[in-house]
Amino acid sequence: GEDVEQSLFLSVREGDSSVINCTYTDSSSTYLYWYKQEPGAGLQLLTYIFSNMDMKQDQRLTVLLNKKDKHLSLRIADTQTGDSAIYFCAESIDRGSTLGRLYFGRGTQLTVWP
Amino acid sequence: GAGVSQSPSNKVTEKGKDVELRCDPISGHTALYWYRQSLGQGLEFLIYFQGNSAPDKSGLPSDRFSAERTGGSVSTLTIQRTQQEDSAVYLCASRGSQETQYFGPGTRLLVL
Numbered sequence: 001g002e003d004v005e006q007s008l009f010l011s012v013r014e015g016d017s018s019v020i021n022c023t024y025t026d027s028s029s030t031y032l033y034w035y036k037q038e039p040g041a042g043l044q045l046l047t048y049i050f051s052n053m054d055m056k057q058d059q060r061l062t063v064l065l066n067k068k069d070k071h072l073s074l075r076i077a078d079t080q081t082g083d084s085a086i087y088f089c090a091e092s093i094d095r096g097s098t099l100g101r102l103y104f105g106r107g108t109q110l111t112v113w114p
Numbered sequence: 115g116a117g118v119s120q121s122p123s124n125k126v127t128e129k130g131k132d133v134e135l136r137c138d139p140i141s142g143h144t145a146l147y148w149y150r151q152s153l154g155q156g157l158e159f160l161i162y163f164q165g166n167s168a169p170d171k172s173g174l175p176s177d178r179f180s181a182e183r184t185g186g187s188v189s190t191l192t193i194q195r196t197q198q199e200d201s202a203v204y205l206c207a208s209r210g211s212q213e214t215q216y217f218g219p220g221t222r223l224l225v226l
Contacts, residue, residue, distance in 0.1 A: 030213070031213045041219060041220075042217045042219040043205065043207075044217075045217075048213065048214060050213075090157075092213065096170075097167060097168075097170065098164075101159055101162060101170075102147070102149070104157035107156070
């Protein structure tokens with residue numbers, strides 16, 4: 001199947017690191033993504049990782065992928081109040097002629113306290 | 115334009131009416147996707163267009179839903195005889211040669 005699971009809530013203090021975790025079930029995923037959604041807005045692509053990589057760093061963001069355990073995490077360093085949002089994990093699966101279909105988790109609501 | 119645009123941003127309609135939602139993808143992007151975001155179901159795939167190929171409609175929830183993409187660019191999602199359970203945010207995304215899907219701001223549909 002293509003189940004993607006995330007914890008629903010995470011609260012951190014401003015300046016701390018945040019770690020949002022995600023597990024997925026389909027080993028044929030090609031890419032894994034993190035999207036951010038602020039209230040009333042669409043999905044903003046934060047970062048993505050190819051399925052044969054195990055780590056990607058982009059400024060304050062670090063993505064770790066454990067393909068054996070099908071576990072993906074997003075670490076946000078020096079979390080700011082502006083990082084408060086819902087974060088979605090998604091896996092991209094190619095099936096037949098349909099390429100890049102995304103399967104999403106339910107989203108993790110990150111709340112950053114000043 | 116610089117990103118994916120969608121219109122209208124909000125739509126309120128009465129049960130039984132038809133609605134049309136529009137998506138303008140990023141120029142040059144050949145792949146276009148529609149997703150739906152609702153409280154009960156999270157984010158669900160609806161339909162996929164790639165160039166001139168036949169679309170993948172496997173995610174459409176009923177035959178009241180249809181979509182087309184004209185000239186390989188603009189797409190319209192049509193919902194006929196709307197029902198209250200159709201209330202959701204309808205998101206469009208496009209993808210070019212890179213493995214990244216960029217989303218529009220969505221259309222918030224409320225069926226009364």
